[in-house]
Amino acid sequence: MTTTTPHSLAIAAKGLRKAYGDKTVLDGIDLAVPAGTVFSLLGPNGAGKTTAVKILSTLITADAGELHVGGHDLATDPQAVRAAIGVTGQFSAVDGLITGEENMLLMADLHLLPRSEGRRTAAELLERFDLVDAAQKPVSTYSGGMKRRLDIAMTLVGGPRIIFLDEPTTGLDPRSRHNMWGIIRELVSGGVTVFLTTQYLEEADELADRIAVLSDGRIAAEGSAEELKRLVPGGHVRLRFADPAAYRSAAVALREVTPLAPGLARAGGTPIDEALSLQIPSDGSQRELRSILDWLDSAGIEADELTVHTPDLDDVFFALTGTADVPDQLRKAVR
Numbered sequence: 001m002t003t004t005t006p007h008s009l010a011i012a013a014k015g016l017r018k019a020y021g022d023k024t025v026l027d028g029i030d031l032a033v034p035a036g037t038v039f040s041l042l043g044p045n046g047a048g049k050t051t052a053v054k055i056l057s058t059l060i061t062a063d064a065g066e067l068h069v070g071g072h073d074l075a076t077d078p079q080a081v082r083a084a085i086g087v088t089g090q091f092s093a094v095d096g097l098i099t100g101e102e103n104m105l106l107m108a109d110l111h112l113l114p115r116s117e118g119r120r121t122a123a124e125l126l127e128r129f130d131l132v133d134a135a136q137k138p139v140s141t142y143s144g145g146m147k148r149r150l151d152i153a154m155t156l157v158g159g160p161r162i163i164f165l166d167e168p169t170t171g172l173d174p175r176s177r178h179n180m181w182g183i184i185r186e187l188v189s190g191g192v193t194v195f196l197t198t199q200y201l202e203e204a205d206e207l208a209d210r211i212a213v214l215s216d217g218r219i220a221a222e223g224s225a226e227e228l229k230r231l232v233p234g235g236h237v238r239l240r241f242a243d244p245a246a247y248r249s250a251a252v253a254l255r256e257v258t259p260l261a262p263g264l265a266r267a268g269g270t271p272i273d274e275a276l277s278l279q280i281p282s283d284g285s286q287r288e289l290r291s292i293l294d295w296l297d298s299a300g301i302e303a304d305e306l307t308v309h310t311p312d313l314d315d316v317f318f319a320l321t322g323t324a325d326v327p328d329q330l331r332k333a334v335r
């Protein structure tokens, strides 16, 4: 295992705190984002996601916390942080009155790129984001998806290694959303670190290496999508049989299951007659699957189809940000 220090992480926060008046928005949260990964902050409306992005991207200051971005201390070296990052917020920096290309060139000027380099960078990015045909048109004529693409293209003009994307696909249709995911994946494969906030759990599931769920100013749970899904009940293995007789004998065997198969004995099984299917509660872990398979072998059961169902991130989100009961030790287990 490698040791990570605030300097070897792309983003590191310890005890990040922010209050507006007597409302505590971030109550001392810790974040650790390794370089070249996608980290997603999830949370319901008003949870403090945008506040976290604004603090980490130097737009507003924290009340407390040790914060490092790109190895630079936010408190003492915000200029260096600004030079290392790109931010696309919910309120786009795109100017609708001028063309896409003019927006890009304006950005190149802001980054003090020499004129020829600015033109080359703008042309490359317009091409990469499939905006060449629209480059000479005023941005006010662009679709929502085109504006988002331009917004990200503008963010990349300065070649940032760390990008904050605050709800980058809100309001986009499914195709544009998938295109945006492709763009984000491409950035990460080039070594860029992405800090992503989203309300779309599917988006975090698709993109993020690690996900933190923000609730009541604290990180309610953090882990990979798979780890988070294991926090909530609902996972199961489903066995489907083509032959009713095989199904019936498996159902009987399941009811008579012995302590030799502890996973099964603990969980029990539920026959679902209509579909000739049996459902065995399981967290989907390798250990439990092995115990289920061992038991099937020893009981001489051969299903025609075996599928593993894990809860989706929606289940996790509702469990962690609502009233559903998630044991504390499980929360800690994935931290």
Ligand SMILES: Nc1ncnc2c1ncn2[C@@H]1O[C@H](COP(=O)(O)OP(=O)(O)OP(=O)(O)O)[C@@H](O)[C@H]1O
Binding pocket: 020, 025, 043, 044, 045, 046, 047, 048, 049, 050, 051, 052, 199
């Ligand atoms: N400048 C401000 N002054 C006072 N309160 C603020 C300010 N900015 C944000 N807040 C409050 O802080 C809380 C967190 O807001 P924030 O925008 O960070 O949430 P969010 O998780 O990004 O929400 P959403 O998903 O709706 O974008 C909200 O209750 C909001 O009203």
